[in-house]
Amino acid sequence: MPGLIHHVERHRPIHDLLAGELDAVDRIFRRHVASDLPAVNDLCRHIAKYQGKMLRPTLTLLCGLGGRPEGAVLPQRLSEAHRVLAAVGEMIHMATLVHDDVLDESDLRRNAATVNHLRGNETAVLLGDYLISNAFHLCSTLGRPEINRRIGETTNELCAGELLQVHHRDDWSIDEATYFAIIERKTASLISLCCRLGAEQSEAESSVCDALGAYGRLLGVAFQIQDDLLDLVGEERVVGKSLGRDLEKGKLTLPMIHFFGSAGASSRSEMLECLAGVGGTGRPARIASLLVAGGAVRTARETAFSLVRQARAELSRIPDSPARRLLDDLACAVITREY
């Protein structure tokens, strides 16, 4: 898939189809946020640079294609509604990125300066609002209120998850259950809905919609674990965004939870000392090496791997198709990615 899946020969026809469809989604996105105000258009042009993996629209389109495949031949029946739903998912995601960068005081996003860094927090807050509003507006052009209702339910959940995360800031005793409650809401809920809406739009059978919704939820949790791992042990140049922000912002993620659950007294006290000095020279590297040495990074990777295995098992419940094979590869790419 553009961004996450390597362009290998066995995916050729569907990969090319998908690339064309994603371009169409991007055109819908850009056309919809266009304004009669040049000041607004400048900002919208800037955030086009953030476009990266296009994970959510890719999932909507692939679940649309795989939801009711017509044998082994390449399906060609994505509708404009699939593309609109895909654009809505990406727009909501883009709004959360813009606001997350304000919250995290990040300077870099996909190797471009963040809106908050470039134009200040106020502009970034308002631009995020503008994108949320446009997402709901675009969605309502489909004329199907139940879709608006479900997207609203999901964004409620997403925001509640983010609020729960901020509520637990600097809480060094946060447990795994709370961590999963946060990331299921803030990340997996939207990814799951993007999958399910794609399948439903193709009038897939309900068992297929359920399987793809479950696939999305599991994949979403794995995706967030990988994101959290990259924030701790990734390379900023490769990842393309400011790293180490989770600890600076007092967000405890899975490797750290594993670490505190299993480390001996001396590693614990060294870690607490490092955490107290977060931001100082060399600390992030030392934290990373403690996490690696204690096995916490490996355990978190295993958790993500196990979630991906479960996600792939969900795929076995739907008919085989080129789209399903791409969804399968995508699940692996989510946890092997380095960006």
Place this chain on the structure above:
Amino acid sequence: MPGLIHHVERHRPIHDLLAGELDAVDRIFRRHVASDLPAVNDLCRHIAKYQGKMLRPTLTLLCGLGGRPEGAVLPQRLSEAHRVLAAVGEMIHMATLVHDDVLDESDLRRNAATVNHLRGNETAVLLGDYLISNAFHLCSTLGRPEINRRIGETTNELCAGELLQVHHRDDWSIDEATYFAIIERKTASLISLCCRLGAEQSEAESSVCDALGAYGRLLGVAFQIQDDLLDLVGEERVVGKSLGRDLEKGKLTLPMIHFFGSAGASSRSEMLECLAGVGGTGRPARIASLLVAGGAVRTARETAFSLVRQARAELSRIPDSPARRLLDDLACAVITREY
């Protein structure tokens, strides 16, 4: 209204009806934002303190009542959909208040500490997002996609207006046309829609809907001018929120635009000197007195007064009713209020 209109005898029956309806709107609001997460509920309880004039829901309900009045008797036919629409308008407004307080770095809102002051900017940004999301979700429960679409259109306009305002920060040469373009989008568009949706929900004739929509737009512009005047020459204790923020944030409002358009060289240079030192001791008082002495405050008040006169003229295009009389009083209250 509760909040803006004095409880005078001639309004007794409709005032009492409206007070009961506003309570019902408030219950819908609170029930809808309730979460299974205590951390989220604490925040929602806090913002209940911001509830003030309830201008937007009042307008939806009154336009619902006045849109198709049945003679002089008190109409009793507000539906649950009217109340839901009223709650949606208030929820969108509340979201903008929470984000505005982040943008303005305000500490005080309706004499209560702001969310950003109490819990930090991150929580305030996320709580605003949560309210926007809930507003769209609540709206979609009506099952009428065209309402979602129009609310989305209006919030797009609202956000674009706010972005335009931030774009013109510290622009001392901003003209009246730009000022009006900003406030029509950021304030009047939602107020107008709140009026129009109330009337439409009562299946009022289209000429009545048009008149009430126009009334709302004119009233909205006048309301914002009065807000801007209070920020310059109001009393913080009476207004109940942090004042003087417009100048500190480089927002030029109508009195200042008038001032720069008419002041002599020496007043101009004194004003520029005061503006350069905004935030210093005594400056706001001196700025206010320069604006008053130069007639700029009076001219802005006259503009607001003229808009209210036009708004009232729109009311003369709809049948007489107790609701219309209350809307007429409300128009006056908008520019005579001191809070």
